[in-house]
Amino acid sequence: MEKSALQKARAAYQPKLPLGLRGNVSIKEGAPTESVADQAEIKALFPNTYGLPLIEFVHATEARTYAPMNVGVILSGGQAPGGHNVICGIFDELKRQNPESRLYGFLMGPGGLVDHKYKELTAELIDEYRNTGGFDMIGSGRTKLEKVSQYESGLAILRELNIKALVIIGGDDSNTNACALAEYYAAQGAGVQVIGCPKTIDGDLKNEQIETSFGFDTACKTYAEVIGNIQRDANSARKYWHFIKLMGRSASHIALECALQCQPNVTIVSEEVEAKEQSLDDIVSYIAGIVAERAAKGNNFGTVLIPEGLIEFVPAIKKLIKELNDLLATTEAVEATAGKSGEEVVAWVKAHLQADNCATLESLPAGVQKQLALDRDPHGNVQVSLIETEKLLSEMVGKKLAEMAEAKEYVGKFSPLHHFFGYEGRCAAPSNYDADYCYALGTSAAQLIANGKTGYMAIVTNTTAPAAEWVAGGVPITMMLNMEKRSGEMKPVIKKALVDLNGAPFKTFAAQRDKWAAETCYVYPGPIQYFGPTEVCDQCTVTLKLEQAK
Numbered sequence: 075m076e077k078s079a080l081q082k083a084r085a086a087y088q089p090k091l092p093l094g095l096r097g098n099v100s101i102k103e104g105a106p107t108e109s110v111a112d113q114a115e116i117k118a119l120f121p122n123t124y125g126l127p128l129i130e131f132v133h134a135t136e137a138r139t140y141a142p143m144n145v146g147v148i149l150s151g152g153q154a155p156g157g158h159n160v161i162c163g164i165f166d167e168l169k170r171q172n173p174e175s176r177l178y179g180f181l182m183g184p185g186g187l188v189d190h191k192y193k194e195l196t197a198e199l200i201d202e203y204r205n206t207g208g209f210d211m212i213g214s215g216r217t218k219l220e221k222v223s224q225y226e227s228g229l230a231i232l233r234e235l236n237i238k239a240l241v242i243i244g245g246d247d248s249n250t251n252a253c254a255l256a257e258y259y260a261a262q263g264a265g266v267q268v269i270g271c272p273k274t275i276d277g278d279l280k281n282e283q284i285e286t287s288f289g290f291d292t293a294c295k296t297y298a299e300v301i302g303n304i305q306r307d308a309n310s311a312r313k314y315w316h317f318i319k320l321m322g323r324s325a326s327h328i329a330l331e332c333a334l335q336c337q338p339n340v341t342i343v344s345e346e347v348e349a350k351e352q353s354l355d356d357i358v359s360y361i362a363g364i365v366a367e368r369a370a371k372g373n374n375f376g377t378v379l380i381p382e383g384l385i386e387f388v389p390a391i392k393k394l395i396k397e398l399n400d401l402l403a404t405t406e407a408v409e410a411t412a413g414k415s416g417e418e419v420v421a422w423v424k425a426h427l428q429a430d431n432c433a434t435l436e437s438l439p440a441g442v443q444k445q446l447a448l449d450r451d452p453h454g455n456v457q458v459s460l461i462e463t464e465k466l467l468s469e470m471v472g473k474k475l476a477e478m479a480e481a482k483e484y485v486g487k488f489s490p491l492h493h494f495f496g497y498e499g500r501c502a503a504p505s506n507y508d509a510d511y512c513y514a515l516g517t518s519a520a521q522l523i524a525n526g527k528t529g530y531m532a533i534v535t536n537t538t539a540p541a542a543e544w545v546a547g548g549v550p551i552t553m554m555l556n557m558e559k560r561s562g563e564m565k566p567v568i569k570k571a572l573v574d575l576n577g578a579p580f581k582t583f584a585a586q587r588d589k590w591a592a593e594t595c596y597v598y599p600g601p602i603q604y605f606g607p608t609e610v611c612d613q614c615t616v617t618l619k620l621e622q623a624k
């Protein structure tokens with residue numbers, strides 16, 4: 075592979091490991107654990123993997139011998155910077171323990187295990203991908219591992235390759251599935267350990283045990299760099315309002331972190347919209363108010379951050395989407411809308427919706443009405459992520475400002491521009507934080523395997539301190555489970571961490587947002603720095619610093 079000078083320098087970067095993971099390692103086990111909620115149900119569902127102790131790795135003076143072992147690894151779900159370093163960490167530790175050990179990568183996500191698509195990860199291949207972004211070493215996919223037939227098909231190839239442990243690198247759903255797989259293989263006496271690893275740029279896989287999911291740091295820093303550049307442009311030309319949508323399927327952690335890093339004029343936080351039961355009109359009025367306030371001072375420019383998942387957190391729209399999903403799944407709807415034009419489908423839908431949901435639909439621009447009525451995913455659901463919320467909001471703000479101008483409440487010029495940042499950050503070269511964090515997670519995963527553990531997630535904590543002081547270990551996945559309704563049934567799942575409105579990151583933002591709105595307090599974070607002073611290169615997110623501040 076052809077490489078740039080920075081890529082070459084980056085390939086040579088040696089991730090910093092916590093002291094506890096350097097060289098010889100011994101294991102410290104805590105007391106038995108309980109699940110966060112619904113203990114009796116979870117215990118009954120996971121008799122073989124429930125109640126295990128928390129684990130910490132500490133430096134040992136005595137060397138240990140390890141038998142050779144074959145291990146498999148899977149990347150699951152959306153790309154997140156640092157995934158390759160998790161694999162490098164597993165590989166290096168596995169080979170340090172015994173050079174005869176082998177690592178196999180299953181291709182294109184969990185589907186590779188089920189369909190027996192794999193490749194051996196050799197030292198040469200691993201070296202190509204050290205400290206790189208992306209998941210292209212083995213690819214990723216969104217196949218859900220949840221059926222016994224899949225577990226059995228996976229077991230066949232694991233046996234064929236003599237693989238005794240599998241590491242699943244994924245988000246909350248993939249780790250929930252890893253837990254079920256660990257339990258199944260333990261119950262069958264299959265002799266295969268299953269270890270999870272916390273990944274997602276969305277930052278919503280975190281709890282008492284997991285400080286952050288990997289990739290969140292790099293993705294946010296990448297978006298913050300570009301938002302900062304846009305803000306510098308806005309402040310230079312003073313003629314555009316930039317509406318910027320930021321990835322994060324559900325939680326608003328990315329938007330909040332970018333706000334804390336860049337101090338934009340407006341940031342909408344979906345969790346607050348839901349808690350305050352705000353309507354789309356409330357959000358639009360809030361933004362229009364700020365546009366008018368700035369215009370009164372001659373500042374016809376600004377930045378607005380919008381989380382990708384916003385629309386589903388607006389209670390009235392959530393209700394409308396629910397009825398649309400049910401309505402359009404009926405045979406009557408399928409027959410009545412077949413072969414019809416977009417306008418005709420929208421008219422049919424309006425005639426069949428409840429009055430309040432119809433009013434909500436009619437309050438939206440015609441283009442969005444069509445998207446809601448027509449764009450369905452393979453399960454027949456509205457494709458919320460396709461809705462261009464940044465355009466929807468700016469269009470509605472424009473209308474509101476026109477009304478305000480009529481009423482002599484606004485004088486100004488409103489020229490909106492639109493951006494969506496998601497894919498730009500998901501495969502960025504990992505920051506030092508993510509490069510180090512992921513390598514330590516991979517090393518921990520290999521240690522959990524070497525110590526015979528299953529049903530654990532690799533963790534690394536104390537990551538606001540210098541990397542040498544980070545603490546590595548494992549947490550039983552059952553400890554993070556609770557029962558939630560999924561597709562009409564109660565299921566054991568890892569609780570998704572939405573933005574906590576009582577948490578320090580949101581409170582810090584809320585205390586300053588009025589000032590950021592009225593004045594121009596932009597911060598321009600600049601690009602991620604890989605080489606240089608530690609205060610520039612080795613910092614974690616503002617969110618994590620605020621959450622961990624004692």
Ligand code: FBP
Pocket residue numbers: 150151152153154245273274275276321322323324382459500
């Ligand atoms: P994961 O939860 O699997 O980590 O994926 C997160 C994410 O990047 C979201 O932010 C985004 O909404 C989604 O994936 C997009 O996924 P895709 O590229 O598969 O459409």
